[in-house]
Amino acid sequence: MSNPTRTTEIxxxxxxxxxSKVITYLVGKFGKENLELVEDCVQEALLKAMKVWPFxxxxxxxxxxxxxxxxxxxxxxVRRSQVLTAKKETISNFSARSSEVNxxxxxxxxxxxxxxxxxxxxxxxxxxxxxxxLVLKILSGFGNREIARALMKSEDAIAKxxxxxxxxxxxxxxxxxxxxxxxxxxxxDIVLKIIYxxxxxxxxSSSSDELVKQDLxxxxxxxxxxxxxxxxxxxxxxxxxxxxxxxxxxxxxxRTDADGNLxxxxxxxRSKWNKELIEQGGYHLYKSTRFGEESAxxxxxxxxxxxxxxxxxxxxNWKLILTLYDALLEKRPxxxxxxxxxxxxxxxxxxxxxxxxxxxxxxDSKENYLLYAxxxxxxxxxxxxxxxxxxxxxxxFLTQNxxxxxxxxxxxxxxxxx
Amino acid sequence: xxxxxxxxxxxxxxxxxxxxxxxxxHMAKWGQWMHQLAQDGVLKAGQPLQTDGKVVEKxxxxxxxxxxxxxxxxxGGFLIVKAETIEGAVEISKGCPIFExxxxxxxREILEM
Numbered sequence: 001m002s003n004p005t006r007t008t009e010i011x012x013x014x015x016x017x018x019x020s021k022v023i024t025y026l027v028g029k030f031g032k033e034n035l036e037l038v039e040d041c042v043q044e045a046l047l048k049a050m051k052v053w054p055f056x057x058x059x060x061x062x063x064x065x066x067x068x069x070x071x072x073x074x075x076x077x078v079r080r081s082q083v084l085t086a087k088k089e090t091i092s093n094f095s096a097r098s099s100e101v102n103x104x105x106x107x108x109x110x111x112x113x114x115x116x117x118x119x120x121x122x123x124x125x126x127x128x129x130x131x132x133x134l135v136l137k138i139l140s141g142f143g144n145r146e147i148a149r150a151l152m153k154s155e156d157a158i159a160k161x162x163x164x165x166x167x168x169x170x171x172x173x174x175x176x177x178x179x180x181x182x183x184x185x186x187x188x189d190i191v192l193k194i195i196y197x198x199x200x201x202x203x204x205s206s207s208s209d210e211l212v213k214q215d216l217x218x219x220x221x222x223x224x225x226x227x228x229x230x231x232x233x234x235x236x237x238x239x240x241x242x243x244x245x246x247x248x249x250x251x252x253x254x255r256t257d258a259d260g261n262l263x264x265x266x267x268x269x270r271s272k273w274n275k276e277l278i279e280q281g282g283y284h285l286y287k288s289t290r291f292g293e294e295s296a297x298x299x300x301x302x303x304x305x306x307x308x309x310x311x312x313x314x315x316x317n318w319k320l321i322l323t324l325y326d327a328l329l330e331k332r333p334x335x336x337x338x339x340x341x342x343x344x345x346x347x348x349x350x351x352x353x354x355x356x357x358x359x360x361x362x363x364d365s366k367e368n369y370l371l372y373a374x375x376x377x378x379x380x381x382x383x384x385x386x387x388x389x390x391x392x393x394x395x396x397f398l399t400q401n402x403x404x405x406x407x408x409x410x411x412x413x414x415x416x417x418x
Numbered sequence: 419x420x421x422x423x424x425x426x427x428x429x430x431x432x433x434x435x436x437x438x439x440x441x442x443x444h445m446a447k448w449g450q451w452m453h454q455l456a457q458d459g460v461l462k463a464g465q466p467l468q469t470d471g472k473v474v475e476k477x478x479x480x481x482x483x484x485x486x487x488x489x490x491x492x493x494g495g496f497l498i499v500k501a502e503t504i505e506g507a508v509e510i511s512k513g514c515p516i517f518e519x520x521x522x523x524x525x526r527e528i529l530e531m
Contacts, residue, residue, distance in 0.1 A: 007449025015438035015445075047433055050441050051466045051494065054448035143437020 246281030428491030429521030
């Protein structure tokens with residue numbers, strides 16, 4: 001028997017990445033109306049690999065093996081079916097050429113098909129969460145269970161939403177192509193928005209399922225990297241968002257302590273931040289710089305850079321951060337930004353000033369946990385522990401997130417014990 | 419030292435539901451388990467089997483697609499291992515990843531001359 005060890009030596013997430021590559025490639029060839037067939041055939045190919053490789057060893061080129069097996073299964077089914085949904089010429093072209101696939105062109109082709117699908121999944125005719133689910137299923141190779149855990153939904157809800165989204169994708173006028181000309185920047189914006197949402201969904205702290213959530217973040221980064229590597233798509237915003245994600249992800253290991261308790265920026269052990277990611281963030285931030293207008297992503301990335309580069313919480317360049325928040329607020333006025341700005345404002349101009357500003361934010365925002373958590377922090381800074389306690393209690397009442405709740409309870413107990 | 423055959427049955431339904439990530443992890447477990455058997459000098463041979471096949475009866479008078487007897491699980495593969503006793507062979511089989519998917523392993527001693 002050949003040595004079965006190599007199945008464990010296959011790189012992490014190999015099946016996940018390969019299945020999405022093969023799916024997008026075959027859908028590119030057989031048309032999006034055959035998406036389900038392609039998905040089934042790729043799933044079968046994975047199952048075959050799972051069954052055969054431990055016995056026979058991993059083939060020399062596992063990617064090509066998976067592609068060939070899946071492709072043959074699609075061809076078999078299409079040939080056998082009465083209703084030929086795929087174009088006849090495609091099939092004959094395939095049969096003729098499948099044995100002599102040039103690996104270099106195949107790589108480029110796989111890449112193009114992948115990007116085409118990225119734009120299709122993020123087509124404006126498909127709405128919000130459906131776009132994320134399509135991306136995670138088709139481009140990231142996540143299973144329903146993994147998506148359900150990452151998005152904190154039921155598996156059943158994800159399955160149904162995916163079926164609906166797929167129907168939409170198949171029936172709509174969505175083309176499998178990278179948009180050109182003026183359309184490109186608009187469509188790229190949507191793709192980035194989806195990736196950004198994906199990252200935030202993964203980054204939102206949660207005591208449970210930390211791993212699958214991190215996966216979501218790394219996946220968002222991987223997709224952005226693929227965009228950044230394409231000469232047509234290497235837009236400043238793509239680099240800005242990538243920089244932002246690198247800086248945030250550099251803190252993954254320090255966001256919770258050994259017991260799973262949330263650690264805020266001032267509590268984190270900065271020596272454990274991932275230097276490599278911070279460096280990459282710096283590189284992409286540099287690539288995102290351009291003359292003229294600064295995008296919200298760019299401003300956010302710069303704020304994240306200030307934190308990532310600061311040797312300690314006290315030595316953070318709060319003045320610069322405040323200036324950046326001011327610009328960001330103008331660009332993208334929203335309460336979360338306004339609230340986060342208050343922390344910088346407190347550091348630069350004092351907490352009493354920030355408390356005055358907080359009243360303005362309060363006036364036009366709904367009750368939310370962040371508002372009271374920050375209010376509590378500000379009262380603590382000015383030494384009003386009675387009010388700080390009240391604010392934290394409100395925040396605890398309003399948050400749904402266990403990790404945040406525990407963190408606030410901890411803060412509260414610290415105030416009481418002082 | 420006697421030889422025993424493991425016949426792996428079932429687990430297909432659960433396997434079909436796996437995400438690519440889960441499939442890869444499951445495959446890695448099979449690889450690890452079989453590698454360990456090889457390292458321990460226990461593993462003799464083994465092959466995976468195609469799911470569908472034919473059942474031939476009455477010298478070919480009846481040939482049916484099989485071997486899907488009602489309610490019975492299909493054999494997905496086999497291994498031949500070396501052990502002193504059937505109890506030992508059963509013990510070794512306990513680490514098999516097929517149990518994760520609700521499959522079974524039949525352990526049979528191979529008859530010698």
